[in-house]
Amino acid sequence: MRGIWKWIGLAGVAGVVAGGVLVARDQRKRNSYTPDDIRARLHQRLAESGPAQ
Incomplete structure (x- = not known):
């Protein structure tokens, strides 16, 4: 029974490490992104959303 908890703990640690890698990426x-890229994307999203109601 002790061995199972060891493997569950190792799987949990591996999951935390994998999550950290994804966050860093x-x-x-x-x-x-440059400020100009962000501004252009925001303008594009605003234009796609349609007219204000």
């Missing part, structure tokens, strides 16, 4: 992707 997402953060690098967000940091790669």
